[in-house]
Amino acid sequence: MNEREISLLVNGVERTVNVPPMSRLLDVLREELGLTGTKEGCGEGECGSCSVLMNGELVNSCLVPIAQAAGASVVTIEGIGAHGKLHCVQRAFLECGGAQCGICTPGMIVAAAHLLKRFPHPTREQIEEGLNGNLCRCTGYMRIFAAVEKAANTVEDDVAAGVSG
Amino acid sequence: MQSERVVGKPVHRKEGLAKVLGAARYIDDLSMPGMIYGATVRSAIPRGRILGIEFGPGIPWDEFTVVTAKDIPGKNYIALINNDWPCLADGFVNHPQEPILLLAHPDRHLLPLAVAAVRVQYEELPSVHSIEESETVRTIVWGEDNVLKSYLLEKGDVDAAFAQQDIIIVEGEYTTGAQEHLYIENNGAIAVYNERDGVTYWGSLQCPFYAHKSLMAVTGLPEDKVRVIQVETGGAFGGKEDYPSMIGAHAALLAMKSRRPVKIMYDRMEDMAATTKRHPSRARHRTAVTKDGKLLAADVEMCLDGGAYSTLSSTVLSRATIHSGGAYYWPNIRVRSKAFATNTPPHGAFRGFGAPQALFATERHMDRVAKAVGLTPEEFRSRNLLRTGETTSTSQVVRQEIDLKGWMARALDHAGYYEKKARFDRENAGSLRKKGIGFAVFLHGSGFTGSGERYLNSLVGVDATSEGRIRALVSSTEFGQGTNTILCQIAAEALGVDYDIVEMAPPDTSIVPNSGPTVASRTAMVVGRLVHSAALGLKQTLIASGLLGERYTTDELQEAARAYIAKHGGLCSMSRYQAPPDVYWDDQKYRGEAYAAFAWAVYVAEVSVDLATYSVTVDDFVALQEVGRVLNPVLATGQIEGGVAQGIGYALYEKVSWDRGLMKNNQMTNYIIATSQDLPPIRVYFEEVPFEYGAYGAKGIGELPMDGPAPAILNAIAHATGEDFNAIPLMPEDIAERLAVESPAAQEMAAV
Numbered sequence: 001m002n003e004r005e006i007s008l009l010v011n012g013v014e015r016t017v018n019v020p021p022m023s024r025l026l027d028v029l030r031e032e033l034g035l036t037g038t039k040e041g042c043g044e045g046e047c048g049s050c051s052v053l054m055n056g057e058l059v060n061s062c063l064v065p066i067a068q069a070a071g072a073s074v075v076t077i078e079g080i081g082a083h084g085k086l087h088c089v090q091r092a093f094l095e096c097g098g099a100q101c102g103i104c105t106p107g108m109i110v111a112a113a114h115l116l117k118r119f120p121h122p123t124r125e126q127i128e129e130g131l132n133g134n135l136c137r138c139t140g141y142m143r144i145f146a147a148v149e150k151a152a153n154t155v156e157d158d159v160a161a162g163v164s165g
Numbered sequence: 166m167q168s169e170r171v172v173g174k175p176v177h178r179k180e181g182l183a184k185v186l187g188a189a190r191y192i193d194d195l196s197m198p199g200m201i202y203g204a205t206v207r208s209a210i211p212r213g214r215i216l217g218i219e220f221g222p223g224i225p226w227d228e229f230t231v232v233t234a235k236d237i238p239g240k241n242y243i244a245l246i247n248n249d250w251p252c253l254a255d256g257f258v259n260h261p262q263e264p265i266l267l268l269a270h271p272d273r274h275l276l277p278l279a280v281a282a283v284r285v286q287y288e289e290l291p292s293v294h295s296i297e298e299s300e301t302v303r304t305i306v307w308g309e310d311n312v313l314k315s316y317l318l319e320k321g322d323v324d325a326a327f328a329q330q331d332i333i334i335v336e337g338e339y340t341t342g343a344q345e346h347l348y349i350e351n352n353g354a355i356a357v358y359n360e361r362d363g364v365t366y367w368g369s370l371q372c373p374f375y376a377h378k379s380l381m382a383v384t385g386l387p388e389d390k391v392r393v394i395q396v397e398t399g400g401a402f403g404g405k406e407d408y409p410s411m412i413g414a415h416a417a418l419l420a421m422k423s424r425r426p427v428k429i430m431y432d433r434m435e436d437m438a439a440t441t442k443r444h445p446s447r448a449r450h451r452t453a454v455t456k457d458g459k460l461l462a463a464d465v466e467m468c469l470d471g472g473a474y475s476t477l478s479s480t481v482l483s484r485a486t487i488h489s490g491g492a493y494y495w496p497n498i499r500v501r502s503k504a505f506a507t508n509t510p511p512h513g514a515f516r517g518f519g520a521p522q523a524l525f526a527t528e529r530h531m532d533r534v535a536k537a538v539g540l541t542p543e544e545f546r547s548r549n550l551l552r553t554g555e556t557t558s559t560s561q562v563v564r565q566e567i568d569l570k571g572w573m574a575r576a577l578d579h580a581g582y583y584e585k586k587a588r589f590d591r592e593n594a595g596s597l598r599k600k601g602i603g604f605a606v607f608l609h610g611s612g613f614t615g616s617g618e619r620y621l622n623s624l625v626g627v628d629a630t631s632e633g634r635i636r637a638l639v640s641s642t643e644f645g646q647g648t649n650t651i652l653c654q655i656a657a658e659a660l661g662v663d664y665d666i667v668e669m670a671p672p673d674t675s676i677v678p679n680s681g682p683t684v685a686s687r688t689a690m691v692v693g694r695l696v697h698s699a700a701l702g703l704k705q706t707l708i709a710s711g712l713l714g715e716r717y718t719t720d721e722l723q724e725a726a727r728a729y730i731a732k733h734g735g736l737c738s739m740s741r742y743q744a745p746p747d748v749y750w751d752d753q754k755y756r757g758e759a760y761a762a763f764a765w766a767v768y769v770a771e772v773s774v775d776l777a778t779y780s781v782t783v784d785d786f787v788a789l790q791e792v793g794r795v796l797n798p799v800l801a802t803g804q805i806e807g808g809v810a811q812g813i814g815y816a817l818y819e820k821v822s823w824d825r826g827l828m829k830n831n832q833m834t835n836y837i838i839a840t841s842q843d844l845p846p847i848r849v850y851f852e853e854v855p856f857e858y859g860a861y862g863a864k865g866i867g868e869l870p871m872d873g874p875a876p877a878i879l880n881a882i883a884h885a886t887g888e889d890f891n892a893i894p895l896m897p898e899d900i901a902e903r904l905a906v907e908s909p910a911a912q913e914m915a916a917v
Contacts (some may be wrong), residue, residue: 140808
C-alpha cells in the first residue's frame, strides 16, 4: 500500500494520517479519525449527506481525495458548534423538527451553517438554492426551511448577546 | 398532578439532540473487535438454472469465508407469509440480483473484486416482466397460474345495477409505476455468533421480531439464541420491513461460518437494484352513475406486479382492494384483485401499502365520472362522499362523526380553489404556461387490515428503572416518524409526570416484548393505546402499594418507584391488545370492519405545465386531514409534508427504468427525487376528531399523505391541459408525446 503521511486541520485540531492519497476524505474522517457524524448516502456527490466545510467551502467529502485536503482546514458536524454549545442551526433543527430519521441531518446542518455565513438573512429562494445539494427523504424540506429561518434570527440574537454561534 | 400536559405539545424529538449533533450511531458507524466484511454474489439473469459456480483467478480464496445455500443450518427462506422467498438461491434463480452466494473477508476493499471474480453459469429460461405478460400464463413462473394472491370483494348486486336503464357508464384504466424508497441510509447489518449466546443481529430495520422469526428459521437456533437489536435507522418508509430479515440472515450465516463479527453494508447501487420497491399496478374501473350524478355501482379490477416471490404482496393487495372504493358511498361495488408474479426482485412494503395505487385510480376516475355527468369535481363528490352511518365498500358502518363535504369545502377554500380555477380558465388561452388546479378526497385505514391486529396480539410494557426513570417497552421502532417521542409523550401524560423522565427501552428483542411490526400506521393508534394502559397500570400499582398518593409530583412518583423496586426487585406493567367492541371481519367474503378507524383527507394541488419543456411544476399544495388527535403538532406536520413530497415524486419525478427485471437507473444521479428547489409550499391543516379507541384519540397518520398527491396533481394537469393522463410517473416526454401531436393545446401553441 502506497500510504502517505497527510496532515490537515480537523475541527481546529491538527491531525496526521497515514493513508493512500486517493482515499476519500469521507473515509478518513469516519475510519481514521472516528468522526462518524459525516454520513455516506450515495458515494457519488448527489445526496450531500457527507457535506463538510473545507477551507470554508461546502464540499461532498465522498468526492475529495485526501491528498487534496492536505493542509486544509476541515469542519465536520462534530465541529460546527463552538465550545460544547449547540450551533444556532442545530438548536433550530431541534425546535422546528428539521431532523426526522437524522441521516441527512449532519450534512444538512453543515450546509445550512455555510448558507448563513454567506447570507445571514437569507430569502426563501436563497435557502432553497443553498440546500439543493442536500437531499432529504423524510421532511419534504419545509421544517428544514423553517429551522434555517429561525436560526437566521437567532444569529442576530446571539450576536446581540455576545455569544458566538 | 403538577406536570403540564404533554400530549398535543410540540415537545422535542427524544433522539433529536443526538441527531443534530451527529452523535446518533447508525449501523455503518458501528464496529466490533475482529469484525470482517460481507458481500453478496447475485444473479445476473432474470430466470434460470444455476449450472455451476467457479471461483476465478487472482483472488486469495483461502482467506475468504464462503456461504452457499448448502451452508444454511435451518430453513432456506425468509419467514413472511408463504415462506417462498429463498435466503440464498439453491440451483435456480427467479429474478436479477437474487442472492446466490455470500463472501466475507477482513479487507472490505477486496470484496468487490472477489464478487466480480465469482463466475456463475446459468441455463437461462423464459421470464416475464409485466402484469400483461404474466396474466397470459404463456410462461409460468410461480405456482400454477402466476397468481400470487387474489381477492373478491362484493357488496350489493353490481350486475343488476349495471343493467339498469338511464344510467351513464364510465370506464378507465390507470397505471402506476414502481417507486424506490430511497431512504438516505442504505441497508446494513452486523451479526455476531457464539455457541453460548447464539446469534445477535444489529440492523437498520423496522420490525425486530420479523427479523427474529427469519433468523430463527435460517439458523435453526431456538428463540432465546436469536437476538435482534435495531440501531438508529436512517429512513425506511416500508423499505426496511422485510429486506432487513434477508441481509440480517446473510450476516448471521457468515458470522456462524467464520466465527467472526460480520458487517454487510450495501452501497447505493446494490441497495437500489436488489431491494424492494412499491408494487406497479394496473386498475380498471367501470362505474355506473345516474344522470344526476349519484354513484350506483363500481366494477373494479385491480392488479399488482408482485415480483418473483410472494413476500408481502397478499397484504399489499388486500389494502389495495379495500381502498379501491375510495371515500365514497357505493350501494354496489365489486373489486376483483390479483397480484401477479414477474421475474423482478420482489416488490414490497412502501408507505401506503397498496392504497396509493388504488386511490390514484379511484380519484383520477372520479374526476372523469364527474365530467361525464356534467358536474364539477366538487359538486359530484359532494353528492357521493361517505357520511356518518353509511357503509364502506366492505359494508363497514362509518361510526365516527365525519364531515367530508365540509372538509372538502375548507380545503378548497384554503387553496383559493374557485378563484384560481376561474382565473386559470380565463388566462390559459394563449399562454405557453398552462395553469391548473385539482384535488383528491381520500381515506386511509389505520392499523392492520381485518383480523390482523387480533393475530398480532401485541404486548407492550412500561417499567421503572432503579434510578426512577420510566421506560416504554415496545418493539415499535424509530426511523424518523417520531415513535420514540409520541410513545414517551403518551406514557408521561398517562402517568402525569414530566416528559424528560420517560425514555424508550432499547429496541432489543431480548429486552422488549413483541408489540408488532412498525408498519401500517399502527404505532400511534394501536401501540400508543397499549402504552397508555400499561402506564396507567404502573401508576395503579404504585398507588395500591401505598407508596404513592392519589396526587403527586414527578419527584414523588420517581421516589415511590425507587422504593417499590427496592422492596420488590422491579416495577413493570404490561398491556395486551384488545379489539374495540362490535368488530367483526370475514376474511373469506372480505366484509366487515376492515379497519378500527380511518384517517380522512382532502389534498389540493396547483400546477403549471410548461408547453416549451413539457415539464410540470407544483406551485402550491394544501393538505387537509383528519387523523384523530394530533399528539405532536411539529412531528405530525413534518410527517405530512414528507409524505406529500414523496407523493409529488411518485407522480412526476420518480421513474424506475427496467430492463428485464433489472433496475437500470439505480443511482441517485438518474433516479430523481425532489430537491429543496422542486417543491411547492406544502400547507398542512388538521381537523381533529378524537378516536375513542386510539391513544388520546390518535389514529394513523404516517401513510395517509402518500395517497393523495398523485391523483390531485394529475387532476390539476387535466384541468391545465384538457387532457386526461392516467399513468404515473408522468414524465415530460409523456406529456410531449400527447400534446405535441394533435391536441387542442398543441394546435394552439403552433398558432402562437
